[in-house]
Amino acid sequence: EVQLVESGGGLVQPGGSLRLSCAASGFIFSGYSMNWVRQAPGKGLEWLSYINSGSSIISYADSVKGRFTISRDNAKNSLYLQMNSLRDEDTAVYYCAKYDYAGNPKFDYWGQGTLVTVSS
Amino acid sequence: EIVLTQSPGTLSLSPGERATLSCRASQIISSTYLAWYQQKPGQAPRLLIYGASSRATGIPDRFSGSGSGTDFALTISRLEPEDFAVYYCQQYVDSPLRFTFGPGTKVDIK
Numbered sequence: 001e002v003q004l005v006e007s008g009g010g011l012v013q014p015g016g017s018l019r020l021s022c023a024a025s026g027f028i029f030s031g032y033s034m035n036w037v038r039q040a041p042g043k044g045l046e047w048l049s050y051i052n053s054g055s056s057i058i059s060y061a062d063s064v065k066g067r068f069t070i071s072r073d074n075a076k077n078s079l080y081l082q083m084n085s086l087r088d089e090d091t092a093v094y095y096c097a098k099y100d101y102a103g104n105p106k107f108d109y110w111g112q113g114t115l116v117t118v119s120s
Numbered sequence: 121e122i123v124l125t126q127s128p129g130t131l132s133l134s135p136g137e138r139a140t141l142s143c144r145a146s147q148i149i150s151s152t153y154l155a156w157y158q159q160k161p162g163q164a165p166r167l168l169i170y171g172a173s174s175r176a177t178g179i180p181d182r183f184s185g186s187g188s189g190t191d192f193a194l195t196i197s198r199l200e201p202e203d204f205a206v207y208y209c210q211q212y213v214d215s216p217l218r219f220t221f222g223p224g225t226k227v228d229i230k
Contacts, residue, residue, distance in 0.1 A: 035219070037165075045157075045165060045208055047219040059217040095164055104171035105212040105219075106155045110164040 002026040002109045004096050009114030016086050016118075022079040022096030022111055030074035033057075033099040035107060036081050038092035038116075046092075049081065050099065064090075086118045122147050124209055124222035132230040139196040141225045143209035148189050153212040156185055156194045159224075160205045168207075169194060196227075204229050 008020040022034070036048040049070040050059045058070055069082040079096050093115050097107035123146040133139055143154070151172035157165040167176040169185035172192055182197040196203055209222040 044224045045221040047221065050217060050219070057217065061218065104152055104174065106167055106170040106176070107157070107165075108167050108176065110166070112164050
């Protein structure tokens with residue numbers, strides 16, 4: 001069974017930093033690209049970042065480019081999101097999502113999310 | 121940048137009724153790159169449809185997707201109580217690589 005478990009969320013002051021983790025199991029993590037998606041309270045889904053299986057292709061949404069860094073450790077079956085210079089508007093639930101292409105790009109499995117609150 | 125617009129914002133229906141949700145793109149997109157997700161309160165999104173019309177594993181056949189070009193639709197043939205949720209469409213662009221979600225359509229109980 002595919003499982004994605006996010007951790008590392010919490011309360012942080014504006015301008016601060018936080019590192020999110022996503023522990024993957026139930027599939028060959030090193031064979032799949034991964035994504036981070038967030039959802040502000042009461043709002044819709046916002047894609048943040050993509051990383052391919054070998055970390056050679058990385059992409060970011062404009063809203064986080066230069067502040068957030070995606071990375072992965074295939075030996076530890078883990079995905080990360082380093083978030084710096086956090087703003088109030090970064091308050092959201094952050095999800096990691098497994099990416100499957102196979103001809104049709106899709107986020108086929110999602111974690112349950114971790115809440116990040118940016119507030120003084 | 122391709123923008124996705126979903127309508128209506130809220131759809132109020134009764135169990136057993138048919139629901140038709142619209143997703144419109146600001147430019148022509150490949151149907152290969154259009155997916156739909158369902159999200160219930162307090163839960164993570166769940167993949168429903170990919171490639172505009174293919175059901176994901178375990179998704180009941182009352183869910184169907186259609187469309188091409190700029191206009192896509194998700195149809196729920198007969199609403200079950202567990203189908204009341206928010207539905208998002210998503211598109212993929214490969215250069216530069218990015219994904220975009222529509223604003224969502226909430227299907228609630230009338």
